[in-house]
Amino acid sequence: MDRSIKQVAIIGGGIMGCAVAYYLRRLGIAVTVFERGEIGAEQSSRALGYVRCQGRHRAELPLSVLANRMWETLPAELQADVEYVRQGNLVVAETAADEERLRKSCEAARANGLSTRAVDRAEIARISPKLHGPWRSGIFTEEDGHASPTKATQAFAAAARRLGADVRTHAGVRGIAVSGGRAAGLWTADGVFAADAVVCVAGISTNFFLRPLGVALPIQVVRSSNLETVAKEPFTRTGVWTPYISMRPRLDGSFAFGTGYRGSPPDHDLGAATVGSLGYFLPRYVRNPRRPRLRLNRDFADSIQRYFSMTASAAPMPDPVINEPQIAERLVWAQKFFPHLVPLEAARSWACRIDVTPDLVPAIGPWGPPGLFTAVGFCAHGLALAPIVGKTLAELIATGSSEVDLRALRPGRFRESDPQEDPVAL
Ligand SMILES: Cc1cc2nc3c(=O)[nH]c(=O)nc-3n(C[C@H](O)[C@H](O)[C@H](O)COP(=O)(O)OP(=O)(O)OC[C@H]3O[C@@H](n4cnc5c(N)ncnc54)[C@H](O)[C@@H]3O)c2cc1C
Numbered sequence: 001m002d003r004s005i006k007q008v009a010i011i012g013g014g015i016m017g018c019a020v021a022y023y024l025r026r027l028g029i030a031v032t033v034f035e036r037g038e039i040g041a042e043q044s045s046r047a048l049g050y051v052r053c054q055g056r057h058r059a060e061l062p063l064s065v066l067a068n069r070m071w072e073t074l075p076a077e078l079q080a081d082v083e084y085v086r087q088g089n090l091v092v093a094e095t096a097a098d099e100e101r102l103r104k105s106c107e108a109a110r111a112n113g114l115s116t117r118a119v120d121r122a123e124i125a126r127i128s129p130k131l132h133g134p135w136r137s138g139i140f141t142e143e144d145g146h147a148s149p150t151k152a153t154q155a156f157a158a159a160a161r162r163l164g165a166d167v168r169t170h171a172g173v174r175g176i177a178v179s180g181g182r183a184a185g186l187w188t189a190d191g192v193f194a195a196d197a198v199v200c201v202a203g204i205s206t207n208f209f210l211r212p213l214g215v216a217l218p219i220q221v222v223r224s225s226n227l228e229t230v231a232k233e234p235f236t237r238t239g240v241w242t243p244y245i246s247m248r249p250r251l252d253g254s255f256a257f258g259t260g261y262r263g264s265p266p267d268h269d270l271g272a273a274t275v276g277s278l279g280y281f282l283p284r285y286v287r288n289p290r291r292p293r294l295r296l297n298r299d300f301a302d303s304i305q306r307y308f309s310m311t312a313s314a315a316p317m318p319d320p321v322i323n324e325p326q327i328a329e330r331l332v333w334a335q336k337f338f339p340h341l342v343p344l345e346a347a348r349s350w351a352c353r354i355d356v357t358p359d360l361v362p363a364i365g366p367w368g369p370p371g372l373f374t375a376v377g378f379c380a381h382g383l384a385l386a387p388i389v390g391k392t393l394a395e396l397i398a399t400g401s402s403e404v405d406l407r408a409l410r411p412g413r414f415r416e417s418d419p420q421e422d423p424v425a426l
Pocket residue numbers: 011012013014015016017034035036037038039040041042043044045046047048049050051052149171172173174201202203204205224225226258313314315316352353354375376378379380381382383384385
């Protein structure tokens with residue numbers, strides 16, 4: 001144990017910030033979380049809710065597998081109902097190219113100890129009897145599941161508080177204080193909050209803190225629009241991924257529908273950060289068949305203001321614009337693939353900004369001046385990974401080493417080479 005670490009300050013009260021706080025408290029370290037809005041106000045309350053290993057990037061799979069195991073006991077440990085269900089995840093293939101991709105994904109999953117298996121049409125019909133469509137085959141992972149992102153985030157925050165963490169809301173941070181070459185605390189509206197270590201888990205805003213220290217990471221922000229339906233007679237608890245939409249059945253009989261593995265692309269709102277890391281993103285953008293659609297909207301002015309003023313960026317973000325045509329399109333696909341649900345209405349739709357790295361896996365670990373740690377760029381996988389990331393970062397901070405090897409996900413990889421996406425990842 002590093003006895004010099006007595007107080008840790010965390011920027012961001014999303015699921016990562018709350019999970020790190022919880023595991024730090026379990027190690028007996030004093031911790032204060034600063035959240036500019038409400039707990040889980042951004043990605044962590046807007047995720048779809050899959051807790052899945054299936055189809056993950058090879059660099060992320062080992063961590064996903066460990067996280068999945070932790071989810072089994074998480075509700076009991078956090079003393080909270082987080083709507084966690086482990087009834088498998090089914091991915092279906094429409095074309096020969098899809099089948100080839102799923103076959104490789106299945107191989108990678110099995111190499112990491114998962115039970116993922118190829119399924120034929122008959123088995124697809126058995127696993128998801130109400131699913132219609134021209135599916136040639138698929139893959140199925142028994143140990144995958146789903147949970148409520150909002151409840152899971154709140155559960156980590158509540159458990160951290162029960163153990164004595166100071167979790168502050170409406171407490172925007174303006175910068176990281178550095179003293180003697182070390183991260184020494186945070187700049188807040190009340191001055192400097194002193195700490196022995198700082199964890200920057202500010203999601204899409206992480207670079208606002210890293211840039212002044214000269215250690216910005218290549219992060220771009222995409223926007224995804226999703227919907228939840230009205231409740232129907234519950235008929236399944238298994239998550240289903242088609243090429244066009246994904247479907248998470250909620251316990252009350254409603255469904256969350258998001259994009260499929262080659263569905264309509266996300267949006268990218270042009271803003272001050274668009275030009276950051278263009279060297280990484282432009283070549284990928286050009287060759288990406290699902291390249292984000294560039295949008296110019298009210299986010300532009302807001303991003304400029306936040307880019308130049310840390311006080312402005314310490315205020316909660318406005319809700320992102322919802323892509324209504326995309327919502328309508330998802331509802332059409334949903335009724336096509338689950339015809340017994342017709343007529344199906346959206347009860348709620350929402351949009352969310354997502355932090356994305358060039359290789360589509362997160363950057364996790366120490367970064368920048370000694371005493372600073374980050375976990376960012378979860379590319380819409382962070383709910384599932386939160387327990388293992390929280391535990392591993394807490395261990396690293398407290399002891400200087402961790403049981404889990406984070407080398408493949410180290411933040412420095414972008415400077416050392418040109419990291420590549422895994423073409424098999426879904
Ligand atoms: C549409 C969608 C679907 C997704 N689906 C899944 C899924 O099915 N499975 C899965 O595993 N993951 C999914 N994800 C991803 C998952 O939601 C995220 O990876 C995860 O929530 C990231 O958590 P975080 O704590 O890093 O970020 P966030 O939840 O974004 O938290 C960062 C926090 O930092 C705060 N902050 C920023 N700046 C400041 C400041 N100056 N001062 C104080 N606080 C600040 C923000 O207000 C925010 O609350 C999805 C995400 C989206 C958007």
